[in-house]
Amino acid sequence: RGTREKQLKMYAAVGGTPAWAADPQIPPDRERDTYHVPPAGSGDWMNYLRALVMRYRGDIQTYGLWNEPNHRNWKGSPESYVQLIVNPAARTIKTACPGCKVVAGDLLHRETSCRFDAFGRCWRAEGAEQDWRQWMTAMLNSSAFKDGHIDIISHHIYAGSDFADAALAVRSYLDRHGALGKDLWITETGLNTLHDGIDDGDQANYYVNAL
Numbered sequence: 001r002g003t004r005e006k007q008l009k010m011y012a013a014v015g016g017t018p019a020w021a022a023d024p025q026i027p028p029d030r031e032r033d034t035y036h037v038p039p040a041g042s043g044d045w046m047n048y049l050r051a052l053v054m055r056y057r058g059d060i061q062t063y064g065l066w067n068e069p070n071h072r073n074w075k076g077s078p079e080s081y082v083q084l085i086v087n088p089a090a091r092t093i094k095t096a097c098p099g100c101k102v103v104a105g106d107l108l109h110r111e112t113s114c115r116f117d118a119f120g121r122c123w124r125a126e127g128a129e130q131d132w133r134q135w136m137t138a139m140l141n142s143s144a145f146k147d148g149h150i151d152i153i154s155h156h157i158y159a160g161s162d163f164a165d166a167a168l169a170v171r172s173y174l175d176r177h178g179a180l181g182k183d184l185w186i187t188e189t190g191l192n193t194l195h196d197g198i199d200d201g202d203q204a205n206y207y208v209n210a211l
Contacts, residue, residue: 003059010059011187013106014049015066015073015085021045026075038076042088049089053096064103064154064187065089070135071108078138090144101151104139106187107132109157109166133173140177153179156188163189163210186210 003010015035021044022034029036039045053063067073069081076084090102110130128134132155144150153174157166167186174182191198191206 009061011062011064011103012052012056012060013064013067013103013187014052014089029072029075036073036075038074038080038084042084045085046088046092049092050096053093053100057097057100061097061099062101062103062152063089063093064106067106068108068156069106070110070130070132078135081135082138082142082144086139086142086150087144090149091147094149102144102149103152103154103185103187104144104150105136105154107135107155109155109170132170136170136173137177140174140179145179152183152185154185154187157186158189163206 002008017034017037017039019034021039022028022037023040026037028034049063053060066081066085069085070078074081074085086104090104093100093102108130109132111133112128112131136153139145139150139153142150153170155167155170157163167184171184174180174184189206189210191203193199193203
């Protein structure tokens with residue numbers, strides 16, 4: 001009601017698996033619930049999205065799929081994320097609300113790093129399973145993307161990555177891999193003032209420079 005009165009547009013990021021819908025063959029990590037566990041199938045996920053979109057049609061026009069699946073929020077491969085989440089979700093949302101926008105990705109800007117480099121070669125790499133490019137490739141190869149059901153690509157950039165360099169790298173990657181001109185939204189960024197040496201001024205400057 002408040003958003004309607006203020007004429008605000010809502011962006012709803014949906015995701016997470018309740019215990020009753022989680023794949024029983026994939027136990028959650030210790031001290032975590034089943035948010036990151038893949039569902040046993042796509043049926044419950046599609047039913048949930050259909051009910052959500054039908055209920056809030058007219059109020060919510062933009063839906064994001066999951067949150068940072070490449071950052072411990074999906075206990076599976078990029079391919080399983082696409083098959084169980086992206087493809088059925090995009091199709092369900094577009095069927096229930098053809099005018100709604102589907103946002104996919106929400107990947108954290110993480111790249112493979114080299115722990116031991118010698119003789120011009122990396123002998124020990126780490127973080128390949130979280131590399132955003134691996135997950136982005138799977139999404140760009142998805143039937144949801146190829147069928148035109150994904151309207152916007154989203155990405156998250158935090159401390160440790162230069163904002164401009166990271167944003168331009170993602171834009172370049174999309175343009176070179178079949179998503180030329182596709183809208184790119186940076187849906188999360190910022191500096192945490194709880195970290196040593198970072199104050200409100202640093203945080204404000206970060207946002208100004210990012211914009």
